[in-house]
Amino acid sequence: MSRAFTVQPGSVHTGVAGRLSDLFWRRPKLLLALMLAPPLLWLGIIYVGSLFSLLLQSFFSIDEFSGLIQYEFTLKTYRELLRPANYDIILRTTLMAAAVTLASVVIAFPISYFAARYARGRMKAIFYLGVMLPLWSSYLVKVYAWKLILAKEGILSWFFDSVGLMPVLEAVLALPVIGGNSLSVSYIGTFLVFLYVWLPFMILPIQASLERVPANLLEASGDLGASQGQTFRYVVLPLALPGIVAGSIFTFSLTLGDYIIPQIVGSSRLFIGQAVYAHQGTAGNIPLAAAFAVVPIIIMAFYLWMAKRKGAFDAL
């Protein structure tokens, strides 16, 4: 212990490890740089480098005759996105993302509200794990489960049949655009699977924002004569908005970028993700695939900007 008393700067520790420690102590920036270097190099080179190369490729174009990539700067590929067929894909995906987001807010809110305000002890743990387990369950297994559910011979048809509501299901499937031969090849099916798979991503942020709402705020609102509806509209909802926005960023972004769900459950009409996959794969048109992949990034950037402008982040 005598070492601790011989306080001579730089000679407190001995040995290589000791001298290194002293060096780190005297120059904390060095340690910081050493700690940051590996993760930053990894993410910087592998991830940002990749993103950059994607961006770069989207400014190249493909020669229509030879099918080879021409490595010179052009906006031709982006113009191609505006062709009706491609434009439809973007519009369809965005509308689906919006519908999924709205529906998931409606379903998620009661779950979050109950879990945040009324569930205690065991109940709270049940709600927490009840959201967490589906969230972390295998994505493909969840999609597979819905393939089972939506199949023509599956549980949903069986259910409608046994309660005598088969005509209702058939009438819904006969609707133009959203209908189809069976649920598993209709937009309704795609929508349900998206909704199911991304719902937990909406529940958790809303619950987190509701947990922070003090109960006495609601009591004060009631004391001042507000009805339950008014309290909800003017107190709860504005305070929950940051959570809703955070959740909608997930549901929107995830729907925009998914290519597996519409491929497995849905009509044969493409979504952005499928277009990216098709163009980079069989078609070999990497520039167009890259340009398509930039679309969700731009939509998300615009979405975040709007949310910020509306003040959704102020309360965070």
Add this chain to the structure above:
Amino acid sequence: MRSDQRSSKWLKLAAIAGLLFLHLPLALIFLYAFTTEATSYQFPPPGLTLDWFEVTWNRADVWEALGLSVKVASISTVIALVLGTLCAAAVSRSRFFGREAISLLVILPIALPGIVTGISLRSAFNLADIPYSTLTIILGHATFCVVVVYNNAVARFRRLSASMIEASMDLGANSFQTFRYIVLPNIATAMLAGGMLAFALSFDEVIVTTFTAGQQATLPIWMLEELVRPRQRPVTNVVAMVVVLVTFLPILGAYYLTRSGTDTAGAGK
């Protein structure tokens, strides 16, 4: 104060219906693993059997895919543990220029749609002439696994008091001893939780993997092929059930490890 208020019946009903909506499809997976029907998704199952478990057990391709998935997930988890913990330590120990940018950088691979991450990596591998292999799968997985380790570790570092580290140094321990005896025991459970979640995330990943894998199939890729072109429905049913069980364990584990804190693991997949 809160608990003496009763929730309305409708709210409770809607909340429970929502939870059921989340869980019934998973329950169905368990039922279908035992069905005797092999060519369609008929409900209710005409009969129940255990035969498909034996059939699946003897399938070499399933074991191969499982082996690759475990290998990729293990290596990616180790890389993510090192990188994520280092990053969390650096970010939480000091304030410096660009600190926010680093948090953003770590979160970006998971915040952007998977397809963007996937095709970026693919185009980069193309440009750099790197052949697709197990290595390219791991490169991709480790990149998006960093964030879960980072989130868990950052939350724990925030609670680790700086005076403990100073006290250790004052008592003559060097940085490495301080790390070994003070920092590590304090962050170990958070690292374990983060590692489990990273493993679960990698084990299940399919979107990025389809872009970075060559000919090899991880278990999700195997499942995806079965989903697109069903050939072995009963085997797929059994595999799906096993996958659900296997992913439940790390989640429950991570939950019990971090339960005491206010920052519970897994909240930011």
